Structure formats: structure tokens, C-alpha cells
Amino acid sequence: MATKKQCKICKNRIDCPVLQMSDKVGRKFFVKMCISYKGKKKMTKTCTKCEKRFPATLKYFGSEKRVSDGLQAQCRDCCRQGLALYREQHPERIKSYNKKYFGTIKGHLRRIYTGMKQRCNNPEYLRYGDYGGRGIECRFTSDEFVDYVMNILKIDPRVLQIDRINNDGHYEPGNIRFVTVKENANNRRNNIKKVNNGC
Ligand SMILES: [Zn+2]
Numbered sequence: 001m002a003t004k005k006q007c008k009i010c011k012n013r014i015d016c017p018v019l020q021m022s023d024k025v026g027r028k029f030f031v032k033m034c035i036s037y038k039g040k041k042k043m044t045k046t047c048t049k050c051e052k053r054f055p056a057t058l059k060y061f062g063s064e065k066r067v068s069d070g071l072q073a074q075c076r077d078c079c080r081q082g083l084a085l086y087r088e089q090h091p092e093r094i095k096s097y098n099k100k101y102f103g104t105i106k107g108h109l110r111r112i113y114t115g116m117k118q119r120c121n122n123p124e125y126l127r128y129g130d131y132g133g134r135g136i137e138c139r140f141t142s143d144e145f146v147d148y149v150m151n152i153l154k155i156d157p158r159v160l161q162i163d164r165i166n167n168d169g170h171y172e173p174g175n176i177r178f179v180t181v182k183e184n185a186n187n188r189r190n191n192i193k194k195v196n197n198g199c
Contacts, residue, residue: 047075049082067124108158109146116140116162116171136164139172148173163187 045056054060054075061071062079072079087094101107119131120138140148149157152173160178162171167187169175179187 045071047078048073049078050075066118066126073124103158105150105156105158106146109149110142112157112162113140113142113145116145120171134168136168137170137172139170149178153178 043056044053045061046053047061052075056071058071060075062076063070064072074082102111116138118125119127120136121132122128123132125132149155155178157178159180161181161184163177163179163184164171165175165177
């Protein structure tokens, strides 16, 4: 009987609940992995550039803490080649980074804008579920955002974090403000207020 086929991972022939599927003709066939392993862990990952398949470990992919699986999209070799190419093609951009551009108000706002865009549009991003997953959009372009903060809000945001006034609203003119790190931590939806009873 075909049910005694071996699972490729746990090597179990008898008790393993092998995932069973049937094709259009009606023949039954078996998926290589048994059901107890399905969805538990991503064993391999495909590089988005060279499209080769590697084990999903830090040996083959660089670390990227902001995405859900903790690994970069491209393999280490492709990253190295890409960076070398970028350095060759845009020497003036590398120079501008070295001038501490991100310490200026404008540079700081560009960096905040990148984070905002990622949270709203990139499903791989670690906190996407709290932003884009809830339908929150970023309704600025990069230039509009810098212009809005510098000319309408008129504040120096360099020690502050961005916050939305209405938590279910979008990132749009009239719904953003800048608060301190402490205020922002107190504003979270899952925040539990501790009451000190004096004992
Ligand atoms: Zn690659």
C-alpha cells in the first residue's frame, strides 16, 4: 500500500501522518514533507536575485532583524556584488552619506519617512501587522513630508518619534505629531497601566 511511504524529514514510515493530496486525474500522491512539519519552519529560502535555493541560515544570508524570518532577501554573494556595483556607480552618494547627512533635520525626516513607508507597504516587515495589516496608509510623498514638517509644524524632530493623533487614521496631513520616546511608549494599544498602591 502506498500509505507506507517515507516522510523525507522525520524518516518515519508508519506513524507519520503524511500529507495526502490528489491531482486532477484522481490519482493520489504524497507531498515530500509530513504534516507535522508543514509551516513550522522554513527550511530553505530562494535568493531574489540569482534565484538559487539555499538553506535558510546565517551562513548563506545576511541578518536583517526588521523582517519576520530575520534574513535578507538576497544571498551573501549577491549582496556583496550589488554593494560593489553601487559604490562604483554612485561615488557622490557615498560621499554625501559620509557628510553626516542623516544628522540634519532633512536627513532625519527622510529616514523617518523610509520607516513609515516600510511599515505600511512591506508585508515582510516585522511590524507590518500593526500598520499596513490594519489598513493604515502613508499618504505623503517624501518631499511633501519634509515640506510639511519643516514649514507647517515648524519643529526640530531630531530627538522625537513620529506618532498618529488618531490611532486608526492614516499618516496624512493633520494626523501626525512628534512625541518623546516615553510618551510614545505610553500610547500603545497593548499598554497596561501599572498602579502603585503605596505598599
Ligand atoms: Zn543570490
